[in-house]
Amino acid sequence: MRETDQTGDLPRILLDWYDVHARQMPWRVAPADRKAGQLPDPYHVWMSEIMLQQTTVAAVRDYFTRFVARWPAVADLAGAEDADVMGEWAGLGYYARARNLLKCARVVVAEHGGAFPADHDALLKLPGIGPYTAAAVSSIAFDVPRTVLDGNVERVMARLYDIHTPLPAAKPELMALAETLTPQDRPGDYAQAVMDLGATICSPKSPACGICPWRDPCLARTRGTAADLPKKTPKKPKPVRHGTVYLAQRADGAWLLETRPDKGLLGGMLGWPGSEWLDTQEERPMGEPPVQASWQPLDGEVRHTFTHFHLMLSVQTATIAADTAPTKGAFIPPDKFRPSDLPTVMRKAFDLSRK
Known part of the structure; x- marks a missing residue:
């Protein structure tokens, strides 16, 4: 058993931190509102996750706001002209995402009555939705205990457990560790909490270990290796x-x-x-x-x-x-x-x- 596994209720500790420090985002239901019964809009969760692929939160905010103002529901987006959607997407990059956004919206309307399925496997069958996005939508929108593993979570897990296997080879190991921490209670909030932790405290450079809720159990902090993790296989020069x-x-x-x-x-x-x-x-x-x-x-x-x-x-x-x-x-x-x-x-x- 790893050292960190003996340190207590890590998910509960992180959720307590998230309840106070959750980032405010236009597609997110705040933890207090969620506890009061407000449910996330799956359409908003899905759109934000597609937009956030390979892109920063700061870059996505205005695009998301414009999209949902122009197409408030998935049926509105499904009926949009391709050129209009591509025009609104311009500048956000990775344009295959915009094409898949339209394809997915049309499949949701045509085959699912305009409602996103909660089932992880059903989500995986939709255009443009891979394992990460399916896990994010099912957990955040529907509170299904699925594990999300984006770059922020990879970094948190690599440091928490002091994993020195370089990425991308380390992905299966990091996913297995992340799965052991995914709780049955509030999995949607937990998924957002661990991503927030990586984005705001366990940052790529100069992590703020002194204010981290997982400071004590973090093996990389204890061993002085946090700044070196996660390790990555060197990339070939771009032509x-x-x-x-x-x-x-x-x-x-x-x-x-x-x-x-x-x-x-x-x-x-x-x-x-x-x-x-x-x-x-x-x-x-x-x-x-x-x-x-x-x-x-x-x-x-x-x-x-x-x-x-x-x-x-x-x-x-x-x-x-x-x-x-x-x-x-x-x-x-x-x-x-x-x-x-x-x-x-x-x-x-x-x-x-x-x-």
Whole structure:
């Protein structure tokens, strides 16, 4: 038996801390309100968890608020136009999540009568919901004792039990340890509590061990290893890809844009026509311009980082006649064009053209 297993009721200690220190979030029911009988909205829990994947709470707050104001229920979202949802999502990144958000909403309406299932296995069958999200929704929304394991919880478990196996290989071990602590009582609040602990106290750098509710049983604190955990397998350097985008504007102010294919990076998003993005040490790929024009290169370039590579784009601009027909894309009138509807990398190209 591990040392830490003999230290008492860790879940109760953490819940007592959470009752006082829970973070306020627009999708969360505060612990006092939950005790008073207020139940979380599964739609809000699900949407927040999808948005929070690979993204920070600070980045998600405004997006979540706008989404639920525009589409207050899952049926409203299911009936939304794809382009409207993708436009609202623009800038949040990882755009496959937005496509799956729509797919999932439509399945919930079509197959579950507009109500999210409480069953973990049923949640796993929904588009875009993996083991972590299913556990989060079933525990937080329905108080089912399922174990959540995000980056915050991995860090807390690695330190609490002084686990030196590097991630991602350590995930099964950390999940097993987290499962031993998941309580039958208030599992939803506990799931949020342990994530809050990692986000606010057991932080990646300079953890605030002195005010941690699990300070005494934490093996890494006792052994002086907390700052070194969790260990991670070194990542390979990201490759650099290159490409070109073409920004064409008619005399009437309309911009030439295309909707990217549903599959692949930035799938379903508006973007500027351009070349492929290639790993090349030679001349930057140009591709075929979308329309015959006198193209002018802009000074500078767009730099953007995706999960698996860095991207460097050159930008070509042109003003074209009203009767010029493009070979791809379509002209968007100025009163219909919002730069905020563009994904970040495409908006960077637009911003560069405005300088």
